[in-house]
Amino acid sequence: MNTVFKKSDPGREGVWPQKADKTAAEMLPQGLLRGKPAGLPSLSELDVVRHFTQLSRRNFGVDGNFYPLGSCTMKYNPKFTENVAALPGFTRLHPVLPQLKGAGRLCQGALEVMYETEQMLCEICGMSAFTLHPMAGAHGELTGVMIMAAYHKDKGNKKTKIICPDSAHGTNPASAAIAGYEVVNLPSKDGIVDPDELAKVLDDQVAGMMMTCPNTLGLFEKNLPKIVEMLRSVDALLYYDGANLNAIMGKMRVGDAGFDVVHLNLHKTFATPHGGGGPGAGPVGVSEKLVPYLPVSRVEKLEDGQFFLNYDFPKSIGYVAPFYGNFGVVLKAYAYILRLGGAGLTRATEAAVLAANYLRKRLDGVLEVPFDRICMHEFVATACKQTTCGVRALDIAKMLLDKGYHAPTIYFPLIVKEALMFEPTETESLDTLDQFADDLIALLEQSAADPEFAHNAPTTLPVTRLDETRAARSMELTDDL
C-alpha cells in the first residue's frame, strides 16, 4: 500500500481554516522563515479517511482478534470509558489553569477525579499515597527508583546498587540504570527468587530490589516474606513492578506484603486501551516513609471538600511530567474501577487466573511447560520439543497469525528457551479458549508432519515474513531516505 505522501496531489483541499489577511512573510522578518515548504501532503478529506481506514484493516486488535500476548494483559477495553474521556468538560481543560491563583476552583471536577483515583489505588494496593504523574509503566519505574534514591540520600545512606531478578522485564534494569544505579542480576531457582542466591549479592550497598509478583513466568514468589525481611536488614527497599497486578488484585495487597514502592500499568490491569503502543499510564504508590519524596504537584482535599494542588514538598524528587500525568488515561481507569467495584476487581483477578490455568491444562502435553504447576494470570511454555523437527517458537507465532489469533509473547522471559508466554485474560469466553487450544494443537500436529508449512507462515496476511536485517542495515526510517 502506497504511503500517504505518494497519494498527495497539490491543489486538493483538506480541512483548511480560513486564510489570514497577511502572509507570514508580511508579518515576520524573512530570516526567521522557512526556505522551502515542509512537504506535507495535499489530500481531500476522503483521501485521508480512506487511507487510514485501509491501514486499520492491516492490523489485529483486541476487538477483532483473541490476543493472548503474555505480560501485556490484552483484556477487553470497555467502550463507555472512551465516552468518559471524551467529555468536553475534561478535554477542553487547560493544564495550567490550576496554577493561576484561586483557579483551582475552575477545575474541581478534574482534581476530584485525580484525588479519588489515588485514594482507590491506595486501597487496592495497600499503599499510603499515590502519584498519577508517570506516563507509562517504565516511566513509573524510573519515578519509583528516583524516589528510592531520594530516600537513601535523605537518610545519608551510601547505596549504589539495585537488584533485578533474571526473570524481570527489561525495563527494570534499564530504569535502574537511567536513575544512576549499578544493576545486579539475580539468577532464579525453580522459576522464582531464591533467598540463598539473594544472600550472595545482598550487602549494605544495595538500595533496593525490583520484583514482579507473580513474576514473568506467571509464578507466585512464595519466598516473599523472607525476601522482605532480608532487604529490611540492610535498609534496602522493595519495588513492585505492577505489570502483573491483575493476578493478585483483591487477593493480596503489595503494601501489606511489605513492598515500599509500586508502579501500576493502568493500560493493563485497569483496561485502558494500549493504542498500538501507548499512551499508557504508570501511577506510583509508596509506603508511609517514602511519601515526602513523591513528585510534585500533589492533589489534596481541604476540610470544606475543596480540592487543591500542593507544591510545597521540600524533599520531593521534583517534576517527572509537565503536569499531572496522562489524565485522559487516568479517567478511563477511574471509570473502570467505579464500574467493577471492589468485588468486580477481585472477580476479574479470579477469572484471569482461572482462564490461564485452563489454557495451560488444555495445552498440556502438546507444548512443554517448564514450571508445570498452578500458575497465576499467565504461563510460559517452550517449543523445545517442536524444535527437534525444526519448528521454533517464532514459527508457532506466525502460524497462529494465519488463524486470526495474535501470537503469544515469544522469546521472553529470557530464562526459558524458545519461550511462548500466554495470557488469555479474564474477558475471553470458554468457547474462545477452547477454539484457540484446538487450533493451536492442530497447527502443531500439521507442522510436525510438515515443518515447511510452519516456516512459510503467515501466508494470509498483507505481508509474509519481513527482512528485519535489511531494515536495520538500510535504516529507511522515512519516505525520504
Added chain:
Amino acid sequence: MPYVPHTPDDIRRMLGVIGAPSVEALFAEIGPDMRPKSFDLPEGKSEMAVLAQLEDLARKNAVNHVSFLGAGFYDHHIPSAVDALSMRSEFYTAYTPYQPEASQGTLQAIFEYQTAVTRLTGLPYANASVYDGGTALFEAAMMSVRHTDRRKLVVCEAVSPIYRVMLGSYTANLNLELVTIAHKDGNCDLAALTAALDDQTAAVLVQNPNFFGTLNDFSALFAAAKAKGVVSVISVYPVLQSVLKSPGEMGADVAVAEGQSLGLPLSFGGPYLGIMTCTKEMIRQMPGRMVGRTVDTQGRTGYVLTLQAREQHIRRQKATSNICSNQALCALRSLMHLCLLGEEGLKRTAEICIERAHYAAERLTAIPGVKLLSASPFGNEFAVSLPVNAYQAIDKLTNRGFVPGFPLGRYYPGLENALLVACTEKTSKEQIGVLAELLRGMLA
C-alpha cells in the same frame, strides 16, 4: 459480572480440567498472613450510573471561559476525522507492533508519522515518539551526553520552565552540570549562550519560539556549537514549523517538540506527544521505538520495528533509554491531523494564529501602561508587562469569563507584572476586542 463471560457451568468445567476444587484453591500460595488487611472499595455500578457520575464531575470544570492560555499547550481546532479514524478499534486496541505481519497498519502509520515530523523539522531521522515534549528534551540531552561523552548542559532560561524543572529532576542523580543562561526581557541571550560553550559542553538547549513567544534564528549559535563539538538541541512548536525556519536549516543536531498542538485535546495535561528528530550522526543514540521499511519474502514492501538492539528488552541496563510504551495513538492522531490539514492547512493555521496574536498585542498595548516585554518578533504568543500584578489581573478577568493569559511571575521572579498571552485560530478578533476592553476597564 461485566466483561467476564464465564458462566457457573463454565467455571465448573474449567476447574474440572485444571483439577482444582475451587477458584480459591488457585490462590493457595498466597498465605493467610498475606491476604489484604482491607479492600474497602465502593460497590460496582451500572454503565449508566458511572457515566452520570463522571458527567457531573466534568460539569464542575469551567471550560467555557474565553482563554488566552498557552505556555506551550494550545487549543487548536481538531478535524472531526481525526477522532473518527483514531477510534477505529484496529488501531486503539492493538498492542505494540511486535508481530509485524499482523501490525502493518500501525507500522506504516508510524513510518508516515516519522516522515511527517522529519519534514517539519528538516532533520532526516525520527523515532516513534516519547511521552511529551519535556521528556523529549531530557532524552535529547542524554543523547548528547552519550554522543560527546561530556557532562555539561547549557540551557537557555527562555526554554519552557516546565521542561527545565523536569530536566532538573531527571538529571539529579546523574552527575551532570546544568548551566542556565539568563534571558533578557524574554529574549535568549545569544552572546552569553555562545560564550558558555566549551570543550566540556555536551549540548546547548534552546527553544523556538521561546517560552515568552519570541522568535529566533539560532544558526550562528549552532555553528559556534558545532565548532566546539557541542550538540545543538532545539525544542519547537510544530504548528509554526510550517512557516518558521526549520531546525535543519539552522544546523541543529536534535530537534524535539511537544506534539499536543497536532490533533490532541488539552485534556488537563495528557496524553500528549514527545516528538524527536535528529541527524544521521545522532541516530544510534536515539531512544525508543523506530519503524523501518523493508521487504517480505516475496519482495513486497513492509514495515518493522528496527534498530531494536538499542532498546531495553534486548540491552536491559545498557539500553539507550528505559522507554517501552510510548504515545503511539497520539502519534497516529498527529499524523492524521497533519494529513487532513496538509501543507496549505497547517500554513494557514500558523498564519492566522500569528495574525491574531499580533492584533491582540496591538490592542493590548494601546492600553495605557501595557507594554510588550520584548521588541523582538513573535509568533502566536507574546508577553506584556502590566501596571499591576498579573495574578490580580487574571483573577479579576477570570471572574468576567476571560482567562487573559499566564502569569510569568510564577516561574520568573521579577516578572510579577508580566502576562503571557496566546492566540490560536479559535480566538476571534471580537474576543480579542472584548479582552482589551475588559483589561482597559480594570486598569482604569
